[in-house]
Structure formats: structure tokens, C-alpha cells
Amino acid sequence: MFKLFRKMFILASCLLNLSSSRQDSLVWRGHMKEKKIFKQAVAMLVLLSMVSAACSSEGMTKNHQSSREEAVTLKLLVIETGIKWNVYPDHAVAQEIAKKVGVKLEFVESDDANFNVLLAGGDLPDIIRAEPAKYGKQLIEGGLIVPMDDLLQDYGHDIMTNVPTVIEYSRESWSEGRNKLFFLPPQVQSEPSRTYPPLTVGPTMRWDYYKEIGAPEFNTPDQLLDVLEQIIHNHPETEDGKKIYGVSMWQDWGLFPYTVPFAWYTMQATNNSELMARKLGETQYRNILTDENSTYWVAADFYNKANRRGLLDPDALTMKHNDYLAKASAGQILVGPATWAMGDFNSNHAKDGKGYIVLPTGKRAWSGGVNPLGWSGKSYAISKASRHPEKAMELLNYLYSYEGARTMYSGVEGVHWEMASGKPQIKEETYELRKAGSVEWEKTGLAMDLNLIGLGGAVRDPKTNTPLDLFMTNEALARSNSELEQDFSDFYGGLHPGDVLSKRVAAGELEDSNTTNKGLTTEQLLLEAKVGLPAIPKGLMKIEAEVKELATRYGVLLILAETDNAFNQVKAEALKAFKDAGVDQITEFYTRDYAARREAVGAMPAKLNE
Numbered sequence: 001m002f003k004l005f006r007k008m009f010i011l012a013s014c015l016l017n018l019s020s021s022r023q024d025s026l027v028w029r030g031h032m033k034e035k036k037i038f039k040q041a042v043a044m045l046v047l048l049s050m051v052s053a054a055c056s057s058e059g060m061t062k063n064h065q066s067s068r069e070e071a072v073t074l075k076l077l078v079i080e081t082g083i084k085w086n087v088y089p090d091h092a093v094a095q096e097i098a099k100k101v102g103v104k105l106e107f108v109e110s111d112d113a114n115f116n117v118l119l120a121g122g123d124l125p126d127i128i129r130a131e132p133a134k135y136g137k138q139l140i141e142g143g144l145i146v147p148m149d150d151l152l153q154d155y156g157h158d159i160m161t162n163v164p165t166v167i168e169y170s171r172e173s174w175s176e177g178r179n180k181l182f183f184l185p186p187q188v189q190s191e192p193s194r195t196y197p198p199l200t201v202g203p204t205m206r207w208d209y210y211k212e213i214g215a216p217e218f219n220t221p222d223q224l225l226d227v228l229e230q231i232i233h234n235h236p237e238t239e240d241g242k243k244i245y246g247v248s249m250w251q252d253w254g255l256f257p258y259t260v261p262f263a264w265y266t267m268q269a270t271n272n273s274e275l276m277a278r279k280l281g282e283t284q285y286r287n288i289l290t291d292e293n294s295t296y297w298v299a300a301d302f303y304n305k306a307n308r309r310g311l312l313d314p315d316a317l318t319m320k321h322n323d324y325l326a327k328a329s330a331g332q333i334l335v336g337p338a339t340w341a342m343g344d345f346n347s348n349h350a351k352d353g354k355g356y357i358v359l360p361t362g363k364r365a366w367s368g369g370v371n372p373l374g375w376s377g378k379s380y381a382i383s384k385a386s387r388h389p390e391k392a393m394e395l396l397n398y399l400y401s402y403e404g405a406r407t408m409y410s411g412v413e414g415v416h417w418e419m420a421s422g423k424p425q426i427k428e429e430t431y432e433l434r435k436a437g438s439v440e441w442e443k444t445g446l447a448m449d450l451n452l453i454g455l456g457g458a459v460r461d462p463k464t465n466t467p468l469d470l471f472m473t474n475e476a477l478a479r480s481n482s483e484l485e486q487d488f489s490d491f492y493g494g495l496h497p498g499d500v501l502s503k504r505v506a507a508g509e510l511e512d513s514n515t516t517n518k519g520l521t522t523e524q525l526l527l528e529a530k531v532g533l534p535a536i537p538k539g540l541m542k543i544e545a546e547v548k549e550l551a552t553r554y555g556v557l558l559i560l561a562e563t564d565n566a567f568n569q570v571k572a573e574a575l576k577a578f579k580d581a582g583v584d585q586i587t588e589f590y591t592r593d594y595a596a597r598r599e600a601v602g603a604m605p606a607k608l609n610e
Helices: 002-022 028-060 092-101 112-121 132-141 149-155 157-162 164-173 207-212 221-234 260-266 295-308 321-329 389-399 402-410 428-436 438-442 474-479 483-492 497-506 513-517 522-530 538-560 564-581 583-601
Strands: 072-078 103-109 127-130 201-206 268-270 276-279 335-338 356-358 379-382 417-420 423-426
Touching (some): 092 402, 103 389, 127 132, 149 389, 157 164, 207 483, 221 295, 260 335, 276 583, 295 538, 295 564, 389 402, 423 428, 428 438, 474 497, 538 583
Parallel strands (some): 072 103
Antiparallel strands (some): 268 276
16 A cells, blocks of 8 residues: 555656646647646546545554454463363354454463462463452553553444443542553443343253252252262263262362352352352352351362262362363263353263253352443453554454444354344354254354453344344244253243243242342442452452462361361361461451442442341
8 A cells, every 4th residue: 555655646746747847838739738737647646645545544444344464363361271262263253353353362271370470470461351359459550451541542432332331430440540441341231131041150960860860959058969869879970981970179260169169059159359258138248268157168068078978079179170171071070060161061962962051949040130340350451561452452342342242142144143124133054053052053153251242142232122142032042942951941841941040030939130139220230330349458468368278278178077077177177277367357358348338339338148
């Protein structure tokens, strides 16, 4: 483009100079020829101006444009291990992102320990996904991430249009007093979904085996152990001779095995500090190590009993997440904490109708609710080390646009869905792919982590008044049931697994986040979101790290205790060790800080349920 511009400029200059030099000496007969040359020069200048404008327009069109050059590769760091996003790097959605934004994504996985090493070294990938309340101070004060404000003006039109409240809150709360935009949380959604999707977190059971014994109800961890024992009696080994275990764990995600897997019973969920959790309906956090009814102690008791009954995988106390996924994929684990934790078993056995599914049991369903300020734990930041910050911003903008979010949820227009009567409609072949599951479905890119997407799936596109996730309707969910999902739904009398859940919530048999939000106005929900999370101060971070290490160490001793008396003795030692290490200081800080935050924004007072 520059070479063409230069040639045209030289030509136009020559024509104008020729016209000027001959103007006084030309006779009348030659004047008409000069006039013709002058007109050609003017025309050339007009064309030159148009080319210049085109060059400028090409440079200024920075959002949602097809890339004419080879796509730039950006590395995105996620603080998770055992991810699958790099398995099919050229799937249809990835190709569409490369086409629209000129970016190819390469995912870098890490755990907390490795991420801290990266922080110390300062050489981070292009984009980081992290919790601002946990890592914001280090990232910002260390100069490891850049403020997005200028980039936002040039490359973030959709972000500014679609999530202005998030931008404002992020500047106020996640910038260490700089009033700059450093973090953008994904999954921004201000209204609850009109449809219940299938559960992805909760007791994830091998459905065919569970149904075989009559699908007995269980509502406590002890009852779950009884169920596992019945199944193991019938199926001690896989078809290829591998031993089957009731339950297992992995050890490279901090205290995860002691928190998330038992939310269905304790109703508790932790946040940026794994030590602090709260139940549905509570407006204050409690410490899971000192509260003896907490998820930590329920988990320790469960794993101990599972071990003593021969139901616990003997590798559970040493395995990493990738090892766990391999065993789950082989069908060696009967129950897990989430569908995404069970490896490739479902996709490998989709044609057989075998697989794992989350059971709607216990007290709490990990479902419902709204995120008017997004999910902070997965917030995006752009690294100072990135050589392509503009492209990083373009990519984020695409993820927060209606077009980009719909593509991530529902696929590529013309390939996976099409417009019909002014509404986007999923194509029949896409339904068939989703129903069949397997590798072919994963290859579409529609099976990727939803937390990559800026807007929630239930957010409605104002142009068509349809959810961005086109599968988020009862009709679409029912039409795309896999054989496994259809069998499950028929058994419980629902159109699809999410419909089964919705009926149980409506009957008061289960609670979810929507249950506790009933009666709250949109303004009150926003206030709740604006409370934010306390960031553990530097002086307490060492104590927190030591206490977590103690919790992991004593967790092993608790699980391996051979009698109730031995378990109780280890428990007493653990409680004393936690206290001696300063666990109460963390509780006091978090309790005080969180109450002050609630009061500052005018949210409901901090309290614990009785």
C-alpha cells in the first residue's frame, strides 16, 4: 500500500509541475492540451486522496475486522492444570477468531506455585487470567500488567458499550488506587437465565451403574459411600481389567479436594482465600479450618471413611490433576466433583450412552445467580511483556461483543447456526454433533471453557432478543440431549437435565443462587456484587501460606487414620496447629474487612446463618 501511495504521489507531482511550467508559454491551441493534463493531475490527486483515506480507514478499523495478514499468536495464562484447550488449536471457533481479530490463542497452564514463580521472574505471557483481590497488588505494583484505558479507547468499543459498569468498578476497586483499568472479569450477566442448563459441578456419577442399582437417593456423604459400595460390589473392575475406585483426589489445586466436591452438602463455597467460605444466604465468611462443620472437615471425614472401606483410590494423596483425568477417562472413578473433571470418558463412550452426569441431590445446586460484575476469579489482564497489546485488546473486545460471545457459545454463522426469520437458529447438523458428543463435538470449539467468554450465555442480543448461547432454551437443550442425557431426563421426568434441576428447585428440594436472590432488586444485586473481596495483606500472606500447607499435611493424616479415635486425635492436633500458626488472625481480618465493605456500599449487613 505504501509503495502504491508513493508511485501515485510522484506521478501526480510530475503532472502538476508540467502544467505549472508550461502555463505562461503555451499558445491557445496548446492550452486545451494543458487543461486536459491539469484535469488528469487533479483526478490523480483525488484518487490519491481516496487511497490515503482508505489507508487511514484500514488502520483505524480496529474492531471486528478480518485480518488480511497472518494471525498473531497470543499466549493466555490460566491458573489451572489439566486443560484441554490446546488439543484442537484449529477448531472452527479458533479459525473464526483468527479471521475476525487476527489472533491465534495458545493456552499456558499453571498452578498457584508456578504462577508465583512467574510473578517473581516478571516474564508473563500476553494475557493473564487471575483474581484481582489475590494477585492484583503484585501484578500492578510490580509493573507486570498494563492499564487498558488508552487501548480501550482505540480497540475496545464493544467493552465500553456492553459492560460500562464493570469498567467503572474495576477502576475503582482493582487498580491499587490508580483509577485505571487493569482487570476485566468474564461472564458478565445482570439477569438470571430464563432456562436452567445442565449442572456441571456437583456429585458427578457414572450414570449407567447408578441407575443399575435403582438410583437410590442420597443426601449425605455417608449415604453416598453406601451407594459407591453397592456399585463397586457389582463392578470391581473396568471392562479391560483396571480396578475401579469409588472416589479419588488430585493434589495440585491447593485445597480444592476439600472444598468444591462437597458444596452440594455443606452449601459452602470458598472464594479468593481458600480458607474462607460462606453458605448460600449468608453475608459473611467463616473459616473452614476452625468451623468443625465446614466443607474441609466434611471432606476429611468422607475421604477417611472411604479409605477405611476400600473405596478411596490409593493414589489419591499423590496424584496431580492430569493423572486424575487419565483414571477418570479410563472409567476407574465412580464419582467426581464436576463433569469437566471426568476426562474423556463421556466423549469416548457417547455412542454407547455411557458416561458421567451431575446428580441433583443434597442441599445445594451449583447453579443460577447473576454476575453483574462478572466472575472476578477469572479476570483478564494484559501483560507488560506482551509484544502485541493492541491485539490482546482486540481479542478481549471480541469476547465482550455480542458477535464474539455468540460465536464462542454457539459456533460460526453459516456453519453451526443461521439466520431464519430474523432470528439465529441452530442448524440440525449442529444438534446432531452435540447429541453425539465425542471428539467431533470437541473439535468444533464449542466445548471450551465458558469462563473465557466476556458475556454470560443468558445475556440477550438486543437486535434479535435471543440469548447469546443459542442452546439456552428448553427446546434447544431438549433437542441436543445426548443418549446419556435423554436417559437421565426420562428417568426423572424432565425434558433435559437442566429441566430436572429446575423442577427440584421449584419444589424446594434443592437451593441454588437464584433461590437466595429472590426478592432482591437489580440495584440490590449490583450492590452485592460491588462488595468485592478482601485481599489478604502482605503481613498475613505468610501465615495464610503456612496454614494452607498445614491443612494439606493434616488432611493426609486425617484420611489415613485407621479408627475414629485416631481420626479425632489427629483432628485435635490439627486444630491446635492451625491456631498456633495464626489462623485466627486471617479470620479476624477477613471478617472485619468484609463487613466494612458491605457497609461501605450499602449492602445487607454481614451475618452468618445459625
